[in-house]
Amino acid sequence: MATHLFNNKIKIGADPTGKSRLKTHFYLNAGYKYYINRQWALEPSFVLKKVFPAPFQLDINCRVWYRNMIWGGISYRTQEAVSILLGYVYERKIYIGYSYDVVLNPLISHNYGSHELMLGYRFNAIKD
Numbered sequence: 760m761a762t763h764l765f766n767n768k769i770k771i772g773a774d775p776t777g778k779s780r781l782k783t784h785f786y787l788n789a790g791y792k793y794y795i796n797r798q799w800a801l802e803p804s805f806v807l808k809k810v811f812p813a814p815f816q817l818d819i820n821c822r823v824w825y826r827n828m829i830w831g832g833i834s835y836r837t838q839e840a841v842s843i844l845l846g847y848v849y850e851r852k853i854y855i856g857y858s859y860d861v862v863l864n865p866l867i868s869h870n871y872g873s874h875e876l877m878l879g880y881r882f883n884a885i886k887d
Contacts, residue, residue: 760786785809792824800824802832820844827851839864846877854879 790804806818822832822844834842840863846856856877862870 760788782810790820798826800827802830822846834858851884852881854881 785808787807788804790802792800792802794800800823802822802824804820804822806820808816808818816839817837818834820832820834822830824830828848830844830846830848832844834844836842840860842858842860844856844858846854848854854877856875856879858875858877860873860875862872
């Protein structure tokens with residue numbers, strides 16, 4: 760997947776360097792849900808990101824599912840953070856998630872972590 764394919768032509772403020780312009784973002788996502796038995800599943804995944812001129816960034820994630828309803832996991836973002844993940848799916852329609860990120864880079868002295876909430880709704884029924 761890619762976003763900002765054509766980059767912007769808008770100058771923000773008096774930036775003579777052009778560094779404030781939007782750059783193309785490239786993403787490569789992959790993951791798979793392995794069913795251990797009827798109640799438990801393991802879902803490893805990764806996201807590889809690239810925005811020029813920044814270096815590549817890799818997110819490595821793993822979630823454990825119970826009855827396709829409750830999940831918990833951990834995520835590691837290279838040179839940046841570790842996240843603890845929790846979530847719940849209500850009647851295969853409403854998705855609620857929470858994560859707490861702990862910074863691993865030098866910003867740790869100024870950042871004590873961050874919280875994220877996620878709420879989703881599936882409009883179409885999942886076909887078995």
